[in-house]
Amino acid sequence: MTKIKSLADLKKKKDDLQSKIALREKSDKPEGRVQVKVAMATCGIASGSKDVMEYMVDEMDKRNIDAIVTQTGCMGYCYAEPTIEVRLPGQEPVVYGYVDLKKADEIIEKYIRNGELVDGIIPVNYQTIEKNK
Amino acid sequence: MAKFNMHMLVCAGTGCRASSSDMLYENLKKELQEQGLENEVQVVETGCFGFCEKGPIVKVIPDNTFYVSVEPKDAKEIVAEHAIKGRQVKRLLYTDPVNKQQISDSKGMGFYKKQIRIALRNCGLIDPENIDEYLAADGYEAMGRVMTEMTPEEAIQVMIDSGLRGRGGGGFPTGIKWQIASKVEGEQKYVVCNADEGDPGAFMDRSILEGDPHSVLEAMVINGYCIGADKGLIYIRAEYPLAIKRLKIAIKQARELGLLGKDILGSGFNFDVEIRYGAGAFVCGEETALIHSMEGERGEPTFKPPFPAQSGYLGMPTNVNNVETFANIPVIYNKGAKWFSQIGTEKSKGTKVFALAGKINNVGLIEVPMGITLREVIFEIGGGIKDGKKFKAVQTGGPSGGCLTEKHLDTPIDFDNLVAAGSMMGSGGMIVMDEDDCMVSVSKFYLDFTVEESCGKCSPCRIGNKRLYEQLEKITKGQATTEDLDNLRNLCGVIRDTSLCGLGQTSPNPVISTLDNFYDEYLAHVEEERCPAGSCKDLIRYEVIPENCVGCTACARNCPVNCIAGERKQLHTIDQSLCIKCGACLEKCKFNAIAII
Numbered sequence: 218m219t220k221i222k223s224l225a226d227l228k229k230k231k232d233d234l235q236s237k238i239a240l241r242e243k244s245d246k247p248e249g250r251v252q253v254k255v256a257m258a259t260c261g262i263a264s265g266s267k268d269v270m271e272y273m274v275d276e277m278d279k280r281n282i283d284a285i286v287t288q289t290g291c292m293g294y295c296y297a298e299p300t301i302e303v304r305l306p307g308q309e310p311v312v313y314g315y316v317d318l319k320k321a322d323e324i325i326e327k328y329i330r331n332g333e334l335v336d337g338i339i340p341v342n343y344q345t346i347e348k349n350k
Numbered sequence: 351m352a353k354f355n356m357h358m359l360v361c362a363g364t365g366c367r368a369s370s371s372d373m374l375y376e377n378l379k380k381e382l383q384e385q386g387l388e389n390e391v392q393v394v395e396t397g398c399f400g401f402c403e404k405g406p407i408v409k410v411i412p413d414n415t416f417y418v419s420v421e422p423k424d425a426k427e428i429v430a431e432h433a434i435k436g437r438q439v440k441r442l443l444y445t446d447p448v449n450k451q452q453i454s455d456s457k458g459m460g461f462y463k464k465q466i467r468i469a470l471r472n473c474g475l476i477d478p479e480n481i482d483e484y485l486a487a488d489g490y491e492a493m494g495r496v497m498t499e500m501t502p503e504e505a506i507q508v509m510i511d512s513g514l515r516g517r518g519g520g521g522f523p524t525g526i527k528w529q530i531a532s533k534v535e536g537e538q539k540y541v542v543c544n545a546d547e548g549d550p551g552a553f554m555d556r557s558i559l560e561g562d563p564h565s566v567l568e569a570m571v572i573n574g575y576c577i578g579a580d581k582g583l584i585y586i587r588a589e590y591p592l593a594i595k596r597l598k599i600a601i602k603q604a605r606e607l608g609l610l611g612k613d614i615l616g617s618g619f620n621f622d623v624e625i626r627y628g629a630g631a632f633v634c635g636e637e638t639a640l641i642h643s644m645e646g647e648r649g650e651p652t653f654k655p656p657f658p659a660q661s662g663y664l665g666m667p668t669n670v671n672n673v674e675t676f677a678n679i680p681v682i683y684n685k686g687a688k689w690f691s692q693i694g695t696e697k698s699k700g701t702k703v704f705a706l707a708g709k710i711n712n713v714g715l716i717e718v719p720m721g722i723t724l725r726e727v728i729f730e731i732g733g734g735i736k737d738g739k740k741f742k743a744v745q746t747g748g749p750s751g752g753c754l755t756e757k758h759l760d761t762p763i764d765f766d767n768l769v770a771a772g773s774m775m776g777s778g779g780m781i782v783m784d785e786d787d788c789m790v791s792v793s794k795f796y797l798d799f800t801v802e803e804s805c806g807k808c809s810p811c812r813i814g815n816k817r818l819y820e821q822l823e824k825i826t827k828g829q830a831t832t833e834d835l836d837n838l839r840n841l842c843g844v845i846r847d848t849s850l851c852g853l854g855q856t857s858p859n860p861v862i863s864t865l866d867n868f869y870d871e872y873l874a875h876v877e878e879e880r881c882p883a884g885s886c887k888d889l890i891r892y893e894v895i896p897e898n899c900v901g902c903t904a905c906a907r908n909c910p911v912n913c914i915a916g917e918r919k920q921l922h923t924i925d926q927s928l929c930i931k932c933g934a935c936l937e938k939c940k941f942n943a944i945a946i947i
Contacts, residue, residue, distance in 0.1 A: 220608030223616045224494040227485075234486040240357055241475055242487075244412035245457075257436045274355045285412045286355060288436035 236278075243285055251284035251329055252310075253277075254302040258291030265317065266299035272318050273301070276325055284329070294339055303328060312339045354392040356433060357411040359474065363398030363560050364553075364592050370422050371406035377425035378408075382433065391433050394483075397473035397561015400715035401461055404444060409456065409474070416456040417442040447711050447733050460712075460730050466693065467717045468701050469517075469554075469677040473561030478596050481603035484564040490609050492683035493568045493575075497617040502532060502576045509576070511687035513699035514679070518544055518635070518672030519750070519776045520852075521698070521765040524679075527669060531577040531659040536667040539579035541570050542658075544640060544672045545586035545593070548632040549748030550799060552779035554703040555673035557715055559586070559593035562677065563600035567610065567623060569671075569679035574621045577669055582623040585640050587630045597625060632749070632803035635777075636851050637662075637670040639805065650807045651851035672777070674703055694720035698764035702775065708745075708782035709736045718763075725759040728782055739784040743867070747776030749796045749803075750856030752863025753789065772863045774856070788883040789868040790875055794822040796860040804853065811854030814845040818861060825872065827888040828879035835872055839865055884946040887931040891947055894922050898943035905935035905944060 221227050243250060255261070255270040270288060277284040294300050297314025303324065304310040313324055314337055327333045360366075360375045378393045399407045404418035408428065415438050417428070424442060431437045443452040444459060456462050467473070476483035484490075496505045510525030531539065543566060547555040559566065570582040586594060601623055604610040612620045626644045633639045634649040641663050643649035662668025678700060682690045691699045698720040704727065707713055711733030718727060724744060728734070735741050743753040752773035754761075761767050765775050783792065797819040806812045821838050824830040842858035842865075849855045865872060874880045881889040894905075894914075901919040906912075913929050916922030924935070936944045 220606075221490075221615065222608065224498045227490060227494045227615060231485050231488070231491065234482050236486075238476060238483055238486045240354070241359070241411050244414050247412075247414075257434075259435075270355070287413050288356075290435055290437045 240285075243283070247285055249306050251277075251282060251306065252304040253284055253286045254289040254304075255286065256290070256292045256294075256298065256300045256302075257288040260291060260295040261298045261300065264298035266301075268318065269299045269301065269316055269321055272321050273325075276322070280325065280330075282325070282329060297339055300339065305329070305332065310341075312341055313337045314339045354390060355412075356391040358391060358393045358428075358433075359396045359409040359411065360393060361397075361399050361405060361407040361474065362395035362478075363402075363405075363473075363557055365398065365402040366406035367592070369406050371420075373422040374406055374408070374420055374425060377422045378429065381425045381429040385429055385434060387429070387433055391429075394477045395479070396476060397478050398470075398557040398715060399456075399474040400465075400470065400557075400717075401456075401459075401712065402715065403711070403713040407474075408442075413438075414455045414457070416444060416454060416459070418444045460733060461714070461716070464722065464726055464731055465717050466701050466719050468681055468690075468693075469558060469674050469703055470561070470715070470717045471681065472565065473557060476562070478561050478563055479599050481564060481600070481607065484562070488680075488684055489564055490568050490604075490680075492680040493571050493609070494615050496572050496683055497575055497615060497619055502578065505572065505576045505683075506532060508683060508687045509679075512682045512690040513687075513694075513697075514675065514682065514690065515698060515765060516672060517674035517678070517702065517777070519747070519774070521775060524671060524675055527659070527671070528573065528576050530657075531579075531667055531669040534660055534667040538581070538664075538666045539574075539577055540663045540666060540668040541573045541577070541579045541582040542637075542640070542644075542663065542668055542670040543570055543582065543584040543676055544635065544637065544670050545584055545590075546628045546635045546640060547587065547590075547673070547777060548630075548635045548803075549777050549779040551707045551781055552705045552748060552777045554705055554715060554778055556590050556593050558673050558677045558703075559590070560596055563593075563597045564604065565680055566597075566673055566676045567600055567604055569676035570623060571610070571614065571621045572679060572683065573669060573671065573676070575619055577667070579667075579669070580620045580622070582621060583626050583644060583663065584623060585626045585628055585634070585644055588627040589630050594625065594627075601625070631805070632799070633805045633851070633853050636853060639851070640670065641668065648805070650805045651853070653850060674778075695762060695764045695767075697766055702763070702778055704778045704780045706732050706780050706782070708780075709739065709784040709787070710734070710782040711736055720764045721762040723760050723762055724754060727763070727780070728759070732782065735782065735784050739786065741782070742785050742787060743783045743789065743792075745773075745781040745783065745792065745796075745860070746779065747774040747856075747859070748779045749799050750774060750852065750859055751776045751779075752859045753783075753792065753867060754863075755867045772866060773859070786883055786885060788826075788881050788885040789864045789871050790822060790825050790881075791883075791885055793860040793864045794819065794826060797822055797857070800853070800857040804857075808848075808850040808854060810845045810848040811850070811857065814841060814849075815854070815857050817841060818845070818858065822861070825875045826881070826886045828875060828886075830876045832873075832876055835865075835876060890931065891926055892924055892929060892931065892933070892935060893945055893947050894924060895943050895945055896921055898941050900941055900943070902941070904938045904940065908934045908938045910934060 273286045299316045408417040514524045515521040636651045639649045639651040658668040703717045804811045906914040913925040
């Protein structure tokens with residue numbers, strides 16, 4: 218192993234290593250970050266949500282967007298898979314359907330970066346238990 | 351390189367390991383491999399999460415799902431459901447004991463709500479056997495900054511300003527201790543880490559060394575730089591094998607990266623660490639005894655002064671700090687003395703780790719800000735008393751501490767308030783007792799410990815504690831008089847005032863505090879020959895209540911000495927001359943037909 222020879226060396230090494238535990242530190246405070254949920258049930262995976270998931274994880278990193286990408290179960294929109302839910306900090310979540318890699322790119326650039334809604338939104342037409350209380 | 355989008359953190363502390371968390375870890379890895387997910391999901395063995403009551407713990411990131419009481423066989427379901435389908439395994443979630451609701455995120459649990467984790471910051475977050483993870487979590491940055499940007503005087507000033515006090519029990523200001531050691535001249539100086547954790551029930555030092563060993567090493571280097579020492583020694587008890595193993599790995603990794611050894615980070619400063627093993631004597635937690643033990647002498651204390659700072663290990667200036675104290679230090683330099691001193695009370699800054707044990711729902715390791723009340727610790731974090739029984743007392747400070755009662759529940763916990771209330775902080779053991787605990791027996795238990803652990807050097811401790819124990823035994827047998835109670839109190843005072851070291855000076859505390867707070871109970875034993883809590887065997891007897899007995903024979907079948915007679919569907923009777931008062935009949939009876947009288 219090469220030795221760390223100065224404080225600057227140490228800081229550089231830390232920057233290189235930070236991604237190893239960044240996920241753990243980030244997920245402790247999800248509120249201030251972009252949260253993306255990719256539906257990864259059988260229907261989603263069959264329609265290619267796995268690729269979308271990987272793409273989202275990689276691209277967020279590459280484009281320096283502070284986001285948490287998680288997988289979730291079936292949202293019920295099996296006809297529109299792959300579906301993803303995007304929640305910008307402090308906003309209501311928005312669900313997009315028929316998300317392929319091109320669409321994902323558009324969502325990242327337009328919606329996540331600039332807050333512009335793009336085509337393909339599925340209106341959420343059900344209530345969840347929490348909201349019903 | 352694998353890019354993980356999910357992390358599974360498996361607790362690998364001694365507690366969870368005892369419940370097979372190491373097998374669980376292997377199973378999770380195997381299962382992920384079978385499903386082809388080994389490059390997407392990372393399984394990490396971390397230090398203790400603190401919630402030992404519900405171990406083994408698995409925390410899944412990024413959705414922060416906190417699984418409790420996970421068994422090795424659950425690995426398949428976690429991978430199939432959570433990793434593949436993104437669905438939580440509901441049956442493994444924590445259920446709140448009060449409102450019966452399932453909580454998936456640890457942040458929502460009462461156990462974690464009031465905690466601030468500073469010393470335990472990396473426990474349950476990083477892999478203690480991988481230095482890269484410690485470096486990623488700001489590891490060794492404080493050390494680097496102190497060595498390149500500060501003079502030793504400036505660095506000591508930060509320590510003084512932070513207000514950090516020794517966490518091993520004494521509560522001496524750490525910065526002042528360093529300042530004294532830095533000013534003493536000596537050809538060779540030493541930094542010693544006291545990892546001889548001896549209080550019954552306390553395990554914070556072990557958990558820190560198991561979960562975040564590098565934080566202690568980093569702080570020791572800083573300490574060495576400040577006082578001009580280039581050698582560090584860690585005195586750890588040999589009965590902590592996992593902590594020793596992880597410490598050795600950490601030292602090796604730090605040496606390989608040049609974070610220990612010669613010319614650290616190009617600063618020209620040298621420092622290295624050695625491990626010394628203790629044989630597990632309580633008195634060796636006292637710093638002079640600890641130093642003698644390391645020198646190969648008997649582990650016996652000597653009179654102070656001279657303090658170790660003047661003449662310590664091999665007669666050289668030595669600074670001794672406890673594990674938890676060291677674990678706080680890197681963060682103080684990273685976040686600043688001001689940040690640290692804002693937490694806590696006026697004279698006790700920061701947080702304290704407590705080991706919650708006894709008759710409480712959430713047994714475990716917690717870190718709370720100084721100034722929190724006992725009520726918050728016991729009823730909110732601890733989740734209240736087991737089986738809905740009534741709170742009676744809480745013992746803090748181990749064998750050197752005392753019992754606090756209901757009237758102390760709203761006292762803010764800090765070094766000075768605990769002493770004023772007749773107990774002490776000690777190393778942070780907290781044993782909760784309910785209505786079934788006899789306070790005379792509790793003090794007898796601690797005295798038994800002290801008698802065993804007294805090194806025998808000075809007579810007040812060696813003989814006095816033995817006599818104290820005998821008096822207490824007399825009381826629990828119902829053979830004492832009220833005069834004995836007065837003698838008991840006198841003897842406590844003599845031992846406290848005349849013993850050589852901290853062990854003897856504080857050993858009567860459990861007796862004094864119970865005499866103060868539960869004198870009625872002592873009187874009941876002496877005057878009425880009765881144990882109000884029903885636990886002193888010589889003062890109680892088990893009887894069958896005829897109206898309730900249906901003759902099911904459960905008690906008779908379970909009696910280990912066959913002293914219960916009676917035919918089926920007939921009234922049973924207990925032969926008192928043979929009964930050993932084990933309580934098995936009471937436990938087995940479903941009809942409340944056995945009573946303690």
